[in-house]
Amino acid sequence: MNNSSPEHQAYLRGLKRQARLKRLLQVIILIGLFALWEIAAVNKWINPFIFSQPTKAWEATVRLAQRGELWVHLGYTVGETVAGFTLGTLIGIVFAIMLWWSDFMSKVLDPYIVVLNSIPKVALGPLFIVWLGTGLKAVIAMAIAVSVIVTIMMMHNGFKEIDPNKIKLLRTFGASKTQTLLKVIIPASVPTMIAALKVSVGLSLVGTIVGEFLGSKAGLGYLIIYGGQIFNMSLVMAAVILLSLVSVVLYYLVSVLEERIIHHQ
Amino acid sequence: MRAILELENVSLSYHTLEGEILALQDINLQVMPEEFISIVGPSGCGKSTLLSLIAGLLKPSKGTIRLDGVPITGTTQQVGYMLQQDYLFEWRTILDNALLGLEVLRKRTPENIEKVKQMLVDYGLGGFEKYYPQQLSGGMRQRVALIRTLAMEPKVFLLDEPFSALDYQNRLAVGAEVVKILREQKKTVIMVTHDIPEAISMANRVLVFTKRPGRIKSEHIVTLNANGCNPLACRESPEFSRYYTKIWKELNSDE
Numbered sequence: 198m199n200n201s202s203p204e205h206q207a208y209l210r211g212l213k214r215q216a217r218l219k220r221l222l223q224v225i226i227l228i229g230l231f232a233l234w235e236i237a238a239v240n241k242w243i244n245p246f247i248f249s250q251p252t253k254a255w256e257a258t259v260r261l262a263q264r265g266e267l268w269v270h271l272g273y274t275v276g277e278t279v280a281g282f283t284l285g286t287l288i289g290i291v292f293a294i295m296l297w298w299s300d301f302m303s304k305v306l307d308p309y310i311v312v313l314n315s316i317p318k319v320a321l322g323p324l325f326i327v328w329l330g331t332g333l334k335a336v337i338a339m340a341i342a343v344s345v346i347v348t349i350m351m352m353h354n355g356f357k358e359i360d361p362n363k364i365k366l367l368r369t370f371g372a373s374k375t376q377t378l379l380k381v382i383i384p385a386s387v388p389t390m391i392a393a394l395k396v397s398v399g400l401s402l403v404g405t406i407v408g409e410f411l412g413s414k415a416g417l418g419y420l421i422i423y424g425g426q427i428f429n430m431s432l433v434m435a436a437v438i439l440l441s442l443v444s445v446v447l448y449y450l451v452s453v454l455e456e457r458i459i460h461h462q
Numbered sequence: 463m464r465a466i467l468e469l470e471n472v473s474l475s476y477h478t479l480e481g482e483i484l485a486l487q488d489i490n491l492q493v494m495p496e497e498f499i500s501i502v503g504p505s506g507c508g509k510s511t512l513l514s515l516i517a518g519l520l521k522p523s524k525g526t527i528r529l530d531g532v533p534i535t536g537t538t539q540q541v542g543y544m545l546q547q548d549y550l551f552e553w554r555t556i557l558d559n560a561l562l563g564l565e566v567l568r569k570r571t572p573e574n575i576e577k578v579k580q581m582l583v584d585y586g587l588g589g590f591e592k593y594y595p596q597q598l599s600g601g602m603r604q605r606v607a608l609i610r611t612l613a614m615e616p617k618v619f620l621l622d623e624p625f626s627a628l629d630y631q632n633r634l635a636v637g638a639e640v641v642k643i644l645r646e647q648k649k650t651v652i653m654v655t656h657d658i659p660e661a662i663s664m665a666n667r668v669l670v671f672t673k674r675p676g677r678i679k680s681e682h683i684v685t686l687n688a689n690g691c692n693p694l695a696c697r698e699s700p701e702f703s704r705y706y707t708k709i710w711k712e713l714n715s716d717e
Contacts, residue, residue, distance in 0.1 A: 369517055
């Protein structure tokens with residue numbers, strides 16, 4: 198760095214300046230939106246009873262926290278989402294391995310997977326509630342249902358795209374199918390798995406919220422529905438903002454996992 | 463001396479929706495221990511298919527292949543197969559890559575780990591055990607791939623254009639190195655290539671294949687290597703161009 202030319206240093210400074218400017222603008226936009234919302238509500242440009250306002254949403258959040266409910270609701274939503282995508286990913290990978298194992302079965306099941314992928318899984322919600330009752334189990338089932346098919350498809354495609362010569366190499370050593378799976382297919386699919394995880398985190402959150410809408414006594418989805426029913430828009434907005442934070446944090450955690458694994462390799 | 467590998471009237475057909483394709487027809491070949499055979503031929507003549515048959519990955523439609531007098535029915539540790547690229551796994555260290563074959567054979571024993579470590583040292587890869595393939599040059603990677611196969615101690619080595627992924631400079635150097643190692647280890651080698659100079663400079667015998675269906679068109683005994691000169695020196699010899707012209711003409715004549 199010290200022995201780089203003045204032009205190069207200027208170039209690096211330019212890059213840094215641009216990065217700082219980008220961050221600054223991102224923050225300004227966020228603050229600006231909230232400020233505009235607050236001003237619009239205070240000045241009655243919009244009806245604060247319907248649209249609420251940031252300060253009211255904040256107060257609603259503080260009240261929840263004081264009553265000790267905030268963590269309960271957050272805990273339910275985060276827990277259900279994590280359970281949903283962990284189980285969804287595991288089930289998805291197991292299914293993808295089965296499809297890889299038998300090419301014939303994968304051809305047989307192909308149309309079913311296409312149909313399952315295209316139907317809106319949310320439509321299954323009432324069934325889960327009847328089968329599993331309102332609450333945790335139905336919500337997790339919903340989260341799995343929404344995310345699992347995409348995981349199966351992404352993983353199976355990932356398996357199929359592995360260089361056939363890597364598999365041939367193992368065959369020349371006389372490897373069994375299980376050995377091929379453990380020594381090539383799975384390790385070579387780690388990047389695909391992370392990509393699938395990123396998609397399924399978001400989808401599981403969708404499933405969780407819909408599940409909570411349909412039947413639950415806790416969670417951010419429950420708060421949103423409850424707030425809407427008693428016409429407490431500040432509560433709804435507070436829950437929506439918390440939900441955005443949850444999704445950001447979950448996505449960030451998967452990115453950290455990705456960083457760890459990629460660096461480890 | 464008895465042939466280590468014998469092919470008797472070997473034919474192979476592929477089946478597709480459109481019909482049956484005869485890839486190889488009536489191949490008869492006797493390979494002596496420690497012989498180095500090069501196979502050249504137009505692309506699609508079934509050269510690589512022949513290697514897959516010998517490796518036990520495919521079964522001949524007709525004829526038999528015998529290794530030490532015993533028909534080949536599947537893959538065996540006696541036959542080592544090196545593919546067109548090194549195919550080192552990027553998630554494994556150099557040592558773990560070199561141990562892959564032994565691991566599949568469930569022979570990843572402490573003694574074998576020591577043996578492979580020693581081989582890495584012997585072939586100039588000492589200190590690279592814990593590196594990952596991405597950190598090595600093409601030539602070094604090729605050597606790791608060679609060790610991976612050597613470690614399984616096969617008698618017969620099959621090389622399928624093993625240097626084609628390397629650039630010209632490296633190709634000559636790595637090729638010479640690999641041949642030297644295989645000769646020292648007294649391995650029997652069958653190499654498929656489309657590079658005539660490579661074929662001549664390394665082999666005791668060059669087989670020219672016809673277009674599909676692949677048959678042996680002619681056989682050339684190469685005496686350049688008789689006194690054990692290395693492939694680079696062989697290329698300098700006056701007879702080299704004689705062989706080259708002859709084989710080149712045969713490859714380019716239609717029957």
